[in-house]
Amino acid sequence: MLVLSAACESSTPDRTVATSAETNVVTPKVTWPAAKVDARAFAALGDPTRAKELASRSPVPVLAPTSVTFERPTFVVGAEFYALTGRVAGATIAIQGTRAARRYDDVPPIAGDRHLRGQRGFVSLNESIRTTSWLENGVAYSVDIECADPTDARCAEETFALDVVEHLAFAGGASR
Numbered sequence: 001m002l003v004l005s006a007a008c009e010s011s012t013p014d015r016t017v018a019t020s021a022e023t024n025v026v027t028p029k030v031t032w033p034a035a036k037v038d039a040r041a042f043a044a045l046g047d048p049t050r051a052k053e054l055a056s057r058s059p060v061p062v063l064a065p066t067s068v069t070f071e072r073p074t075f076v077v078g079a080e081f082y083a084l085t086g087r088v089a090g091a092t093i094a095i096q097g098t099r100a101a102r103r104y105d106d107v108p109p110i111a112g113d114r115h116l117r118g119q120r121g122f123v124s125l126n127e128s129i130r131t132t133s134w135l136e137n138g139v140a141y142s143v144d145i146e147c148a149d150p151t152d153a154r155c156a157e158e159t160f161a162l163d164v165v166e167h168l169a170f171a172g173g174a175s176r
Helices: 002-007 039-043 048-055 159-166
Strands: 014-018 024-028 062-065 071-077 081-088 091-098 101-103 114-116 119-126 129-136 139-147 168-172
Touching (some): 039 062, 039 168, 062 081, 114 129, 139 159
Antiparallel strands (some): 014 024, 024 101, 062 168, 081 091, 091 139, 129 139
């Protein structure tokens, strides 16, 4: 995922921090959405007191689902990312957003083959896990869906994943 985000074209200036002779970590400028926090998306983060405290530290806009209800969600925030995971009746959904990526000079920029949330992105299937990934507001996001039964249509087809992605809403972040 991080290589993917570094290879996608970006129109915002990056901050580059050298980590070795071969790679650089870049953190594109984040553009915060004008939208207010969506109450349904915020509720997807779990315990409201803990969610408010964690969301207020997120360095990127937290997107959370409004079309599904998680059983016992797990929400974590790091220096450059947030991650939200929850179960939905036999499926696990993992949502991540990060502003950190590795840029490799020998990997040319690529454009995604699909439109996700108005952006070019990717939809793939690997080891029966349906993955979507895209750049939005200077942040690399991904949604991974793994089903207990690999023949479950939610993983075998891309319709469910696309619906989850299109129904993500702003749930908070450090700038709010």
